Amino acid sequence: MSKGNLTRRGVLKTGAVAGAGLVLPTYLRAQESGFTNAPTGSTVTLGFNVPQSGPYADEGADQLRAYELAVEHLNGEGDGGMMNTFSSKALQGNGILGKKVEYVTGDTQTKSDAARASAKSMIEKDGAIMITGGSSSGVAVAVQALCQEAGVIFMAGLTHSNDTTGKDKRANGFRHFFNSYMSGAALAPVLAANYGTDRKAYHLTADYNWGYTTEEAVRTSTEAMGWETVGTVLTPLTQTDFSSYITPVLQSDADVLVLNHYGGNMVNSLTNAVQFGLRDRVVNGKNFEIVVPLYSRLMAKGAGANVKGIFGSTNWHWSLQDDGSKAFVQSFGTKYGFPPSQAAHTVYCQMMLYADAVERAGSFAPCAVAEALEGFEFDGLGNGPTLYRAEDHQCFKDVLVVRGKENPTSEFDLLEVVEVTPVDQVTYAPDHPQFAGGALGTCNNGA
Amino acid sequence: MDAIILQILNGLDKGSAYALIALGLTLIFGTLGVVNFAHGALFMIGAFCAVTLSKLLTLSHTVIDETRTDFLGNPLKVEVPYVYDVFGQTTGDAIIDWAVPLSIFFAIPVMILIGVIMERGLIKHFYKRPHADQILVTFGLAIVLQEIIKYYYGANPIPTPAPEAFVGSFDFGALIGFEAGQIIYPYWRLVYFAFAAIIIGAVFAFLQFTTFGMVVRAGMADRETVGLLGINIDKRFTIMFGLAAAVAGLAGVMYTPINSPNYHMGMDFLVLSFVVVVVGGMGSLPGAVLAGFLLGILESFASMREVIDIIPGINQVVIYLVAIIILLTRPRGLMGRKGVMED
Numbered sequence: 001m002s003k004g005n006l007t008r009r010g011v012l013k014t015g016a017v018a019g020a021g022l023v024l025p026t027y028l029r030a031q032e033s034g035f036t037n038a039p040t041g042s043t044v045t046l047g048f049n050v051p052q053s054g055p056y057a058d059e060g061a062d063q064l065r066a067y068e069l070a071v072e073h074l075n076g077e078g079d080g081g082m083m084n085t086f087s088s089k090a091l092q093g094n095g096i097l098g099k100k101v102e103y104v105t106g107d108t109q110t111k112s113d114a115a116r117a118s119a120k121s122m123i124e125k126d127g128a129i130m131i132t133g134g135s136s137s138g139v140a141v142a143v144q145a146l147c148q149e150a151g152v153i154f155m156a157g158l159t160h161s162n163d164t165t166g167k168d169k170r171a172n173g174f175r176h177f178f179n180s181y182m183s184g185a186a187l188a189p190v191l192a193a194n195y196g197t198d199r200k201a202y203h204l205t206a207d208y209n210w211g212y213t214t215e216e217a218v219r220t221s222t223e224a225m226g227w228e229t230v231g232t233v234l235t236p237l238t239q240t241d242f243s244s245y246i247t248p249v250l251q252s253d254a255d256v257l258v259l260n261h262y263g264g265n266m267v268n269s270l271t272n273a274v275q276f277g278l279r280d281r282v283v284n285g286k287n288f289e290i291v292v293p294l295y296s297r298l299m300a301k302g303a304g305a306n307v308k309g310i311f312g313s314t315n316w317h318w319s320l321q322d323d324g325s326k327a328f329v330q331s332f333g334t335k336y337g338f339p340p341s342q343a344a345h346t347v348y349c350q351m352m353l354y355a356d357a358v359e360r361a362g363s364f365a366p367c368a369v370a371e372a373l374e375g376f377e378f379d380g381l382g383n384g385p386t387l388y389r390a391e392d393h394q395c396f397k398d399v400l401v402v403r404g405k406e407n408p409t410s411e412f413d414l415l416e417v418v419e420v421t422p423v424d425q426v427t428y429a430p431d432h433p434q435f436a437g438g439a440l441g442t443c444n445n446g447a
Numbered sequence: 448m449d450a451i452i453l454q455i456l457n458g459l460d461k462g463s464a465y466a467l468i469a470l471g472l473t474l475i476f477g478t479l480g481v482v483n484f485a486h487g488a489l490f491m492i493g494a495f496c497a498v499t500l501s502k503l504l505t506l507s508h509t510v511i512d513e514t515r516t517d518f519l520g521n522p523l524k525v526e527v528p529y530v531y532d533v534f535g536q537t538t539g540d541a542i543i544d545w546a547v548p549l550s551i552f553f554a555i556p557v558m559i560l561i562g563v564i565m566e567r568g569l570i571k572h573f574y575k576r577p578h579a580d581q582i583l584v585t586f587g588l589a590i591v592l593q594e595i596i597k598y599y600y601g602a603n604p605i606p607t608p609a610p611e612a613f614v615g616s617f618d619f620g621a622l623i624g625f626e627a628g629q630i631i632y633p634y635w636r637l638v639y640f641a642f643a644a645i646i647i648g649a650v651f652a653f654l655q656f657t658t659f660g661m662v663v664r665a666g667m668a669d670r671e672t673v674g675l676l677g678i679n680i681d682k683r684f685t686i687m688f689g690l691a692a693a694v695a696g697l698a699g700v701m702y703t704p705i706n707s708p709n710y711h712m713g714m715d716f717l718v719l720s721f722v723v724v725v726v727g728g729m730g731s732l733p734g735a736v737l738a739g740f741l742l743g744i745l746e747s748f749a750s751m752r753e754v755i756d757i758i759p760g761i762n763q764v765v766i767y768l769v770a771i772i773i774l775l776t777r778p779r780g781l782m783g784r785k786g787v788m789e790d
Contacts, residue, residue, distance in 0.1 A: 053597075054602070055709070055711065056602070058603045236763050238715065240706055241460075243457045243460070244750040244751070247454065247457055248752050250453070250631065251453070264711075267707050271705075275635065275636070276616055276631060276633060277631050277633070298603055302605065304608060304707070318518065329519070413518075
């Protein structure tokens with residue numbers, strides 16, 4: 001047989017290769033429906049991408065609990081939680097657009113590459129139509145970019161860096177959680193009222209994206225009301241003992257230490273600062289103070305008694321007494337036996353907001369969902385009246401300034417809300433310098 | 448000047464931890480010839496011995512307090528530690544307060560047992576295998592131990608405070624004639640340094656002045672000849688492994704009030720401890736201690752703002768830079784013996 005002839009085996013081989021080529025990049029292919037992973041049967045699959053291992057595994061576990069609760073409520077099981085208090089009444093408890101909600105989970109490991117890989121797998125292999133989750137800004141930015149390319153909606157979890165809805169914003173990505181700028185804007189007046197306007201601040205900042213934006217936000221806000229920044233030092237993310245960073249503070253004439261740290265970094269740097277007697281110091285005739293811009297109850301637990309009296313900000317706290325918060329705490333607490341964290345709250349809200357937007361849009365198509373979310377005003381989800389701003393896909397709502405409680409009554413009762421900063425005070429222009437440099441682009445249906 | 452004294456003091460407690468871990472590492476290497484990457488995990492398990500004892504001491508039964516309510520509005524369930532029932536509230540509180548120092552007595556038998564099981568159960572099968580195999584298996588073991596701890600204790604740090612008596616700091620500056628409040632040093636870190644010095648002294652005394660220690664040292668020098676004299680050197684080496692595990696474990700127990708322990712803390716120390724061993728000289732006990740303190744203090748200096756301002760990022764690489772320089776100029780490390788790791 002000559003080389004140029006067709007053979008049965010050759011045709012089969014070519015056919016198999018061509019077939020495989022068509023099957024593999026499913027999310028890149030145009031589908032009949034016109035968008036990636038359009039649900040065809042009686043169910044719809046969502047992808048929960050949370051840290052199930054690594055340093056934020058406890059946040060991840062709490063987020064998964066909230067997702068499971070949200071799925072129950074969307075499918076009409078349980079007590080309905082915040083679906084009952086949500087101002088939009090589009091959700092009927094019969095799934096989303098009548099399709100039963102199912103889910104797959106991925107482990108971000110709090111690493112950008114692992115998070116992208118797990119999100120990609122959920123989109124391509126499991127047919128997830130929406131990806132949500134994450135407990136780190138690095139991960140959120142990476143997964144958001146992937147979802148934009150793949151043509152699915154990304155509902156960000158716990159991500160506080162300005163960049164997520166600033167220079168790295170994407171048309172397919174949405175954030176309910178607050179950000180560094182809002183923390184700075186909410187904290188500054190409270191700090192001025194409690195510690196005065198003549199203060200010298202020293203910043204220790206985690207050496208990555210979130211650390212930089214938080215330092216910038218807190219610096220700008222506190223300097224605007226008269227504080228002076230006398231030192232800023234970047235600390236490696238892997239640092240465990242901060243004593244050698246804390247002791248130079250003693251040598252400076254600073255009377256406030258701002259810890260732009262999160263997670264284990266925050267626990268250790270705060271513990272070290274208290275050990276070195278910073279809270280007992282008197283400098284420039286004033287008591288030395290410590291500030292932690294982003295608080296989380298799970299982290300406060302790690303730092304133990306060291307958080308007492310220390311100011312910070314948080315997205316939500318279970319002790320809030322509005323109907324939404326009470327309904328959520330009741331529902332979550334009854335199912336799991338303890339109150340939810342802010343990480344759990346924000347992802348539960350994101351689930352409700354996504355499902356509601358699909359119902360209102362009447363379609364799962366990402367661009368239709370994005371349009372329904374843009375400019376959407378709602379209430380009843382625990383943060384008061386909230387706007388999903390169209391220009392940058394950031395939620396604008398009141399911000400909580402909290403303080404470590406002096407006399408906690410239980411292991412959950414670690415923070416007290418000292419002020420609810422009204423949304424107007426934390427709102428900024430879409431082109432604010434701290435958010436400049438990026439563009440939403442156009443939404444991508446993936447088809 | 449005061450800044451320099453402060454950074455030296457800072458380096459001491461970090462150096463103490465490095466020295467204690469490196470001491471155990473080099474002891475295992477010197478006796479058994481094994482490169483033990485699970486040594487950091489032993490440090491971490493020691494810390495979790497303290498966490499476990501704290502949890503055991505605060506083990507409680509619930510009493511329902513009808514006058515107060517929990518977060519769901521139900522009557523508050525108040526946890527009353529069993530220790531209160533046995534010793535009364537005042538003594539009970541004191542026992543709970545002293546949980547970390549008390550953990551020493553709990554950790555010693557636990558760590559020796561874990562060390563012996565590790566050596567007999569796994570590591571002895573790798574004596575004759577290349578170092579690369581030993582590294583792989585012990586590193587794997589470290590990950591397994593780490594994940595077990597995470598499964599039971601979660602991923603977030605668990606606060607384990609020092610006894611009330613050691614909270615606060617000591618004004619070292621005032622003692623040596625500086626302005627008050629300029630050079631202060633937490634009491635517990637002083638305790639940690641003193642504790643490390645005692646443990647290091649005890650290990651040296653044990654090896655130097657006991658018959659057991661003499662046999663072990665002889666075995667380290669020439670295992671074969673000691674064996675030919677009819678001494679069961681393997682058994683003694685197993686005990687040494689247990690001892691090294693206990694040293695790492697105690698370093699972990701006492702470290703818990705300095706930084707809240709989490710499952711990953713062993714790995715954070717492991718790599719640096721290896722650098723310490725290599726810089727000190729493989730198999731050299733005084734070398735490990737010297738290098739531990741030296742690198743601890745060096746790391747402290749490198750994280751001073753004045754230094755970072757001149758050479759940004761130096762705080763993250765200084766130890767490795769120094770290690771490279773020392774190994775280039777003294778390939779055996781500071782106090783390494785001829786012939787070790789050179790075959």
